[in-house]
Amino acid sequence: MRLSQGVSASSAVTLSLATLSLLAQDVFARPSPEPKASWVRKGHGRKAMSDVLKGKRDLHRSTIVSRNESTPSCAGTGPAQITAPKENVWGELVESDAVAVASWLFAQPQFNLTVTENATAWDNSVILIEAIQPNKTDALAYVDGNSTTPEKWAKVILDIRATDEPYYQEIMVGPLPLQNGSVSWSPLTYPLTKDNGGKVRNLEADSDDKLYSDWLYPISASVADITLDLWNGTALGLDNDTLDIWGIDPLWQEDGRIIRWDTFWNMPSDFYDTETLSPLGLFFKSDITGRDPSKWKLEGWLYNNVYYETTEEFRNAYWSEGFEKLGANVEGDWGRTDRQGPVLESDVLHPPTMVAPAGSRFGLDAEQKYVEWMDFSFYIGFARDTGMSLHDIRFKGERLVYELSLEEAIAHYAGNDPVQSGTTYLDSYYGFGPYAFEMITGFDCPSYATYLNSSFYVDETTHTHTNSICLFEYDADFPIQRHSNSKYVTATKNTYFSVRSVSTVGNYDYMFTYTFYMDGSMGIDVRASGYIQSAFFAHNHDYGFQIHDQLSGSMHDHVLNWKVDLDILGTENSVQLMKQTPVTTSYPWSGNKTRNTMKLQRSFIETEDESRLNWDFNAQTQVLVVNKDEKNKYGELRGYRVLPSAGTAHLTVKDSSNVVNAAHWAEYDVQITKQKDTEPRAAHAYNSQDVMDPPVNFEKFFDGESLTQEDLVVWVNLGMHHVPHTGDLPNTVFTTAHSGFQLMPSNYFEMDQSRGTVNMVRIKYEDGAATDVELFGQQQTSGTCEISYEPTEAELWDYKGDVVVRKFPYDPNHPFFETDSIV
Numbered sequence: 001m002r003l004s005q006g007v008s009a010s011s012a013v014t015l016s017l018a019t020l021s022l023l024a025q026d027v028f029a030r031p032s033p034e035p036k037a038s039w040v041r042k043g044h045g046r047k048a049m050s051d052v053l054k055g056k057r058d059l060h061r062s063t064i065v066s067r068n069e070s071t072p073s074c075a076g077t078g079p080a081q082i083t084a085p086k087e088n089v090w091g092e093l094v095e096s097d098a099v100a101v102a103s104w105l106f107a108q109p110q111f112n113l114t115v116t117e118n119a120t121a122w123d124n125s126v127i128l129i130e131a132i133q134p135n136k137t138d139a140l141a142y143v144d145g146n147s148t149t150p151e152k153w154a155k156v157i158l159d160i161r162a163t164d165e166p167y168y169q170e171i172m173v174g175p176l177p178l179q180n181g182s183v184s185w186s187p188l189t190y191p192l193t194k195d196n197g198g199k200v201r202n203l204e205a206d207s208d209d210k211l212y213s214d215w216l217y218p219i220s221a222s223v224a225d226i227t228l229d230l231w232n233g234t235a236l237g238l239d240n241d242t243l244d245i246w247g248i249d250p251l252w253q254e255d256g257r258i259i260r261w262d263t264f265w266n267m268p269s270d271f272y273d274t275e276t277l278s279p280l281g282l283f284f285k286s287d288i289t290g291r292d293p294s295k296w297k298l299e300g301w302l303y304n305n306v307y308y309e310t311t312e313e314f315r316n317a318y319w320s321e322g323f324e325k326l327g328a329n330v331e332g333d334w335g336r337t338d339r340q341g342p343v344l345e346s347d348v349l350h351p352p353t354m355v356a357p358a359g360s361r362f363g364l365d366a367e368q369k370y371v372e373w374m375d376f377s378f379y380i381g382f383a384r385d386t387g388m389s390l391h392d393i394r395f396k397g398e399r400l401v402y403e404l405s406l407e408e409a410i411a412h413y414a415g416n417d418p419v420q421s422g423t424t425y426l427d428s429y430y431g432f433g434p435y436a437f438e439m440i441t442g443f444d445c446p447s448y449a450t451y452l453n454s455s456f457y458v459d460e461t462t463h464t465h466t467n468s469i470c471l472f473e474y475d476a477d478f479p480i481q482r483h484s485n486s487k488y489v490t491a492t493k494n495t496y497f498s499v500r501s502v503s504t505v506g507n508y509d510y511m512f513t514y515t516f517y518m519d520g521s522m523g524i525d526v527r528a529s530g531y532i533q534s535a536f537f538a539h540n541h542d543y544g545f546q547i548h549d550q551l552s553g554s555m556h557d558h559v560l561n562w563k564v565d566l567d568i569l570g571t572e573n574s575v576q577l578m579k580q581t582p583v584t585t586s587y588p589w590s591g592n593k594t595r596n597t598m599k600l601q602r603s604f605i606e607t608e609d610e611s612r613l614n615w616d617f618n619a620q621t622q623v624l625v626v627n628k629d630e631k632n633k634y635g636e637l638r639g640y641r642v643l644p645s646a647g648t649a650h651l652t653v654k655d656s657s658n659v660v661n662a663a664h665w666a667e668y669d670v671q672i673t674k675q676k677d678t679e680p681r682a683a684h685a686y687n688s689q690d691v692m693d694p695p696v697n698f699e700k701f702f703d704g705e706s707l708t709q710e711d712l713v714v715w716v717n718l719g720m721h722h723v724p725h726t727g728d729l730p731n732t733v734f735t736t737a738h739s740g741f742q743l744m745p746s747n748y749f750e751m752d753q754s755r756g757t758v759n760m761v762r763i764k765y766e767d768g769a770a771t772d773v774e775l776f777g778q779q780q781t782s783g784t785c786e787i788s789y790e791p792t793e794a795e796l797w798d799y800k801g802d803v804v805v806r807k808f809p810y811d812p813n814h815p816f817f818e819t820d821s822i823v
Contacts, residue, residue, distance in 0.1 A: 077356070079450050079471070082363035084370035086143050089150055090381035090391040090403075091369060092455055093131045093176075098462060100178045101129050101154045112162060116459035121161060121209040128157040129457040130384055132172060132188075135677040136402060136565075136711075143392055144399075152176040155188060159202065164291055166205035168686055170198040190678050193700040200686040200695050203251050203258060206291055212237060214293040216245045216262060219284060222311050226318055227264065231280055231328050235264060242267055244275060247283075248422035250658065250688035258289045259299075261418040263536075266330060273531055274335035276507045277551065277729070281326055281536035283418055302418065305539040326538055327550045334548060335531075335730045354474060356448040358779070361473055362497065369452060371471060373497040375753070376516045380469065380499065381405070382454045385685045387432035388469060388501045388512065395520050395753075400640065401743070403565040404524070406432065406512065407715070408683035409505070410666050412653055413533070413556040416540040420554045423533070424658035425506070428685045432503040432510070434458065436468045438799060444502055444511070445470035454501075464803040469501050480518060480754050492760035494518075507531040510560075511734065518754035523645060524718070525740035526560055529732050532724045545725050553724025557652050559666040561682050564714040564743070565675060568639050569630040571711040575605040575672050576637065579621040608702045611672040615644055623670060624746050628709055636747040642670065642714055646740035649719035662687035665698040665715060673701045675711035682715055716741050 093101075105126055106113050114123035134142075134150035141147035153174035160167050170188040187198035220227065220235040220243075227234055233242035247262035266278035283302040290296075300307055301314040304326055308314035317323060333340060362373040369380035375396045381389040389405035409427040413420045433456045439445050451467035473495055480494035497516045502509055509530040515523035535554035537546045544552040566573065579601045586594045605611050613623070626639030651666040665671070665682040673679065679701055687694035718739035724732070745753075764772040 077359040077448065079360040079362050079364040082365050082370070082372060084365040084368040084379070087149055088368040088370060088379045088381070088391075089134050089139050089142060090379055090389070091131070092382055093129065093154060093457070095462065097152070097154065097176045097178070098129050098457055101156065101173050101176075102126065102457075102460060104173065104178055104183060105129075105156065105158075111158060113158070119161075121206050124162050125159045126156065126460065127159045127168070127458070128155070128384055130155050133381075133680060136675065137677070140402075140571075156185075159205075161202070161205050166202040166291070168200045168202055168689070170200075191680050192684070192695045193697045194690075194693055194695045196695075200684075200689050203253075203689050206293075210291075210293050211288070212245075215286065215288065215296060219286075219298060219311075220245060220264075223282075223315065226315070227282075230282070230325060231264075231266065233266070242269075243280070247419050249425055250662075250691060251288075252422060252658075253691055256289070257287055260286050260288055261422050262286070263417070263419045266328065268331050270331075270336075272331070272336045272730075273507065274331045274730075276531050276533045277335045277548075278329040278331060279419075279534060279536040279551075280328055281417075281538055281550065285418065305416065326536075329534075329536070329548065329550050337730050353442075354446050354448075356446075356473065360448070360450060362471070364450065364471070366452060371499070373473070373516060374518065375520070375756075376497065380452070382433060382436075382456070382469075384431045384433040384456045384458075385428040386681075387436050387503050388454070388499070390499070390514055393522070398569070399567050401522075401565060402567050403563055404514065404522075405563045407561040407563050407681055408663070408665065409510070409558070409560040410651065410659070410663050411508070411533075411556050411558055412651060412656065412658065412666075413554055414653070415535050415543045415552070415554055417535060417538075420535045420540075420543065422658060424656065424663075426659065426662065426683070426688045427505045428683060429688050430505055431456075431685065432505060434463065435505055436465050436501050436503045438465060438467045438801060439470050439500070439502060440799070441467075441796070445500060446472050446474065448472065461804050466800050466803060469499065471497070471499050473497050481752070481760070487766070488762060488764045490760065490762040492518075492754055492757060495757070495759060504530065507533055508732075518757050520745045520749060520753045522743040523740060524562060524716075524742070525646065525738065526718050527734040527739075528558060528720075528737040529734050531731060532722075532728050534724070544723055547724060547726045547729060553728060555721075555723045557649060557719065557721055558739075559649060559651050559717050559719035560739070561665045562716045562718065562741075563682065564642065564716055566625045566640060566712065566714060566743070568625055568748070569627045571675075572627065572629065572709040573625050573639075573712045574628050574708050574710075575611070575712065575714075576624040576626050576639070577603050577605065577621055578624060579603075579616065581620065605672060605707050607704050607706055608673055609704050611707060612668045612702070613671070614650065614669045615648065619644075622746075623714075625712065625714065626746075632747050632750065634747075638748045639746050640748060641742075641744045641746045642716060643742050643744060644669075644740070645742045646738050647720055648717065648739055648741065649721050650717050652721060658691070659688070660691040661697050661699065662691040662694040663698075666717060669717055671702075671715040672707060673713050673715070674705045674707060675713045679713075 105111060112124050114125055116125045119125045132153045132155045138147075138150035142149055151174070153172045154176060156171045156173055158169040158171065160169050171185050172188045173183065173185045189195070189198045192198065217235065217237045224234045224236065227243060231243065235241050235243035235245050244265045244267045245262050246265070247260055252259035261283055263283045264280040265275050266280060268274045281303065285299040287297040287299055298311065300309045301311065302308070303314070304324055306317075308317060362371060364371055371378055371380065376394065378393040379391045381391055383389065386406045389403065390401070391403055392399060393401040393404060411425040411427070413423040415421050433454065436454055439451065441447050441449065449470040449472035452469040452471070453464050453466050454468045455462050455464045476494035476496060478494060479491040481490070481492040483490050495518065498513050500511065500513045502511045507530050508528050511527040511529070513523075513525045515525065517523070533554060535544065535552040537550050537552040540552050544555045547553045580598050581601050582596070583599050584594050584596050585599070586592065623642045624639045625642065626637040628637060630638045632638055648669060650669050651663070656663065663683070681696060682698050684694060684696035687696060718741060720737060720739055722737070727733070758777040760776055762774040763770055
């Protein structure tokens with residue numbers, strides 16, 4: 001067995017002849033070697049997608065039928081088919097444009113591209129083709145006026161690896177649709193704060209081919225006798241491996257060197273994703289600077305909080321008398337999500353369920369992803385990095401929000417071991433779009449919900465997530481309004497409309513819900529479930545609870561950032577702070593005595609230098625986006641308030657050693673900037689590749705510009721400080737892992753807008769009897785249908801997964817099913 005440099009021959013393992021025979025054949029052979037944790041490998045393993053394309057069965061179908069088209073139901077169940085007033089300029093690329101751009105790219109000799117499934121670690125390939133969002137000024141000229149549709153361009157990311165210094169290259173190609181002789185391209189630089197010609201270095205270029213076969217597996221082989229002794233397992237790249245190896249994210253970028261820490265994990269023996277619950281507590285450090293594994297260096301081992309500088313030093317210590325061997329984390333029912341324990345007596349009965357007796361009460365242009373519900377209307381967008389977004393949100397025809405979109409999510413861990421301490425996931429690197437899987441009817445969304453598909457490009461194919469966005473009305477378990485006295489009682493149903501998607505980014509499932517209420521307010525909520533990433537419990541009680549045999553619930557912060565581009569009665573807006581503050585004061589009527597009370601203090605945020613805020617103590621300060629030029633008839637500024645509605649969080653860590661300048665957006669609860677087309681996103685998918693000088697450094701957005709009557713963007717953070725406990729086993733639950741904020745009208749209307757609904761009641765009563773019941777025109781009999789529980793259960797067998805169509809070479813007649821998860 002030939003070991004790479006950094007693993008001494010003297011430390012090679014003495015194993016049985018049978019084991020040595022296996023090592024000689026396959027120790028470095030791993031099909032599609034992949035980076036980092038098993039649950040993130042498919043996210044950026046170049047050949048992960050192309051490998052799964054081989055041998056997949058065809059669909060033998062020319063069309064994909066939506067769920068509503070196949071579900072038997074009473075007449076009128078589906079939403080009304082409407083026509084969007086304008087084209088959705090924030091939508092996905094149409095298929096013909098994606099095909100044309102892919103073909104054009106492969107015809108350009110200067111790119112020297114190879115089809116992904118044939119590409120090696122030293123070939124160039126195409127990672128992404130998607131639409132570039134139009135400049136706001138161009139979009140408004142179109143949707144608000146008579147201007148033509150904004151010129152369309154494609155964003156392309158090239159993976160340039162045919163060089164000693166690999167990098168990602170972002171370019172723009174267009175205009176679309178492509179016309180022979182008029183196609184142009186240029187580096188896509190304007191959305192970036194870094195002036196580097198649209199280039200970002202690629203630290204993962206060799207994660208497919210060399211990292212495991214030439215490095216991690218040989219290191220594991222050098223201690224295979226120890227791993228067998230400790231855990232009766234090995235990680236050698238063989239089919240019968242029982243251990244896995246992965247570590248920090250992002251890689252440490254220190255003084256020009258690229259450093260990684262890795263650790264061993266027990267692999268699950270079944271399909272449950274329990275690996276992140278099975279750390280084993282042995283760590284090793286590597287310097288993997290450059291692309292030549294022969295120049296990489298093994299720099300040390302850590303076990304039981306003792307650091308060993310060489311493999312030989314660790315081996316000698318391990319086999320010495322009195323060496324303390326720690327236990328292991330082994331999978332079991334405690335990590336599996338199926339039902340366990342005694343059956344609850346009444347739980348076998350059907351639980352309560354919501355129905356829509358009159359069918360859907362909203363309108364939908366499915367092609368344009370345009371929605372109208374009551375007084376609200378909006379468009380839906382979708383992107384690889386951030387998933388679903390909403391655009392041009394209007395109420396009674398007036399735009400309130402130009403863009404409402406997720407920007408980035410961070411999971412920043414901490415611990416006394418180098419893997420937990422060194423891990424800070426920036427999730428858009430893996431993307432929320434590729435993992436926005438099909439929803440489960442009756443569980444993720446009500447059984448009567450309407451579903452939309454979403455699509456994204458990867459590795460010369462377009463993946464379509466069928467039924468990955470759901471739209472539905474729901475009746476809250478409390479009324480939106482209620483009052484009673486001795487003569488009458490009145491209440492109004494709290495019916496709201498929701499748009500929802502779920503993205504499973506590795507071990508966590510994020511549920512995103514945008515909710516619209518009859519009073520003109522909007523809610524933005526995120527919930528998290530799935531498997532925690534745990535730590536080995538040893539010397540780390542200051543970083544989490546012990547939650548199983550050798551398991552620590554590794555503490556971490558979740559922070560998710562939203563872009564809220566509010567347009568309150570136009571694009572010229574200001575931010576007002578209104579604080580309830582305690583005072584001691586006197587009044588003309590207080591008899592020269594002071595009174596302890598409170599007053600309002602009003603102020604405005606004048607510039608970006610003062611626009612980074614945390615929610616005030618005791619929630620005493622309101623954040624209002626107003627238009628100083630638009631007052632109501634009482635002289636009050638019309639506006640919308642931004643306020644937390646469920647627990648929120650910003651990053652605990654100050655000046656993070658892991659992400660340095662890559663996540664300054666996570667440092668406050670609320671931040672306001674002047675809207676610029678050159679600052680479309682708070683982060684970049686490849687910020688983790690250069691944390692010192694990332695492609696988008698949010699800190700640079702704040703350059704002292706005026707915020708008085710300007711077009712403003714409010715960047716809002718949601719999240720939670722998560723210290724997992726035994727209740728997070730096997731999975732974290734949505735009930736408590738929940739964060740949200742609201743957009744609430746403040747003096748915008750002359751009265752509560754929910755007064756417009758007929759779904760209210762007023763009951764007059766006297767002497768113990770009702771004397772009058774007013775229903776305000778509600779329909780009591782027409783437009784209803786018989787309730788049936790059978791379709792909900794039957795539709796669970798309709799779950800399909802993703803549909804894939806090859807774009808280069810274009811093969812529209814042979815789509816196939818393939819769902820590419822990170823796990």
